[in-house]
Amino acid sequence: MKRIWRHTVLSGLLAALAVGVFPTSAHAAQPAPSAPAAPAQQGKGPATFGVRPATAEKPDNRPNFSYSATPGAVIKDHLAVANISNDPLTLKIYASDAFNTPDGGYDLLDAGRKPTDVGAWAKIAVESVEVPGRTTKIVPFSITIPADATPGDHAGGVVAALVTEATGSDGQRVAVEQRVGSRFYLRISGDLKPKLAIEDLESKYRASLFGSGETTVTYTVRNVGNVRLGGKQKVTVETPWGSGTSAENLADLPELLPNNAVRITTTVKGVIPAGWLDSLVHIDPVAPPGPQPQAEAVDASVTVIAVPWLLVIILAVVLLLVLFLLWRRKRKRSRPGPVEPQPLPEVENAVA
Template structure:
């Protein structure tokens, strides 16, 4: 995993000193600097010092040019780079105090004052930085300690958070992936499935909800069966979304060639690593306006005839026959959605 975990024994104090080294000499953030508590992962975070930064909290001169940046601090004396951690990863039991360092780089020719806070709501409130404001001299990189205090009643699982730095007209957000150790539950549900017409095509609307306590990367399969056989088969594929615990995300599936005359049941099945699985269905009836007054037997006969003609047209297109020039599809139709997880109604 491209990250590291550092932990502090429960009840450890926050390190409030930040050492900043500029080309002209050392700079210490203003204010008192009480000594931090003991660390289970190594020495305590350093205090600010007029003689310069310590090896465990390096600050260094950086080339000039470009705006300031924020990123997870690398280990040792290394400078932050694209190959370093793209985010923080911290893990601990309820009641633990976890610590790490945020690297602030100012390559410009003027000092910048940056405001620091945790975000968003929820686990973002567990974050405390060494200072709410940090002044970074020109051409300087500063390592700012911070802690994450896990509440004793925190539920096991993933708790997404972030460190936010603001200043000089810019905002930078560094993700904090926090996991509270304990039993992990992967659970997923599919809700509010509906089918809506869009011209000659249709769209399937639905929502995915993470009902567990671990972050999910879901996969989705779509099946639709009508009175005359399968109408849609879409194999499971990974969706371009990430679901943190408790998150609800509305999504859509395009359906470019739905049947024009049929009663169809659409079923969505979502899965995710860890055994998460959810399914929901919706039914809709596609009826051309010209056929709306026909009796049920007439509708069935018309649907069968339409399906036969559709297959013949498809065969003609594949073989390059004159059937390719045949009129495309029946007249205007309407879709009425209903069933499990769907809202009943007609969309003309």
């Protein structure tokens, strides 16, 4: 019997179910609320499906599942699973924890990884659901918050997944899981601490032989608080006399979940080689709507050597020329002058 491997394939969103639904994958996945779901194959035709918040009767207009609660509370809600294709589908339904991908995207743990946070607190009424073609089914679920749950934001999501089989390039049978989902945002009451930190700041200057060069600035932004935060970024490179050049078209910081981080790299162009340069990073945190303490701005800086090669070459040429002239002058002084002929001494002839 051939070994079966499980892969998770990223699927987009249904245009009809765009609001609040996100693709999930083991790889980086940015929220794409207007992208159509990639079709899968089950039965005779392509399968397209989605999941979104709902009441007990029908889907509603909430962008996601967002709650505020106290430790020990129980939340009850519903989700809508829609089959937009013509053939019936059997879909797995499960909840999981969220995390930020390396580029700051929002994603959920793979199906094989056990959740430990809000994904573990959520209990879906069924593990799978059969949805006829062109039909939406409502599925109830609950979230039981532990009595010792920590204050702040907890993030996860509910997933509808379709598992199909295919044959890999090596001839082995492959189980392909295609999934879409909707986000859980849960805020537990208590001491809220919105805070970002800048870590591992690095700066490298790349000079050109003539004129200005560019500085590459790389840093990690980490959410060290307990509230999800985005941010407005500014990166500036300053000379010793205070003039500065800022990075152009620097994107806003993606929303970071607590205990998550993203690595940022940007290039500041048109920087003159002033001997040494200060690379400055400034971030103004942006919190989600709702009452909470104001997060303080964060700053970090690092100094990089920027050698003015043109000036160095000119000074080296001048120095070599001066040294050559001094050597030539010294050599000229050390040469012996012409020897003047001395008169011969007079000799008296003695007469015997």
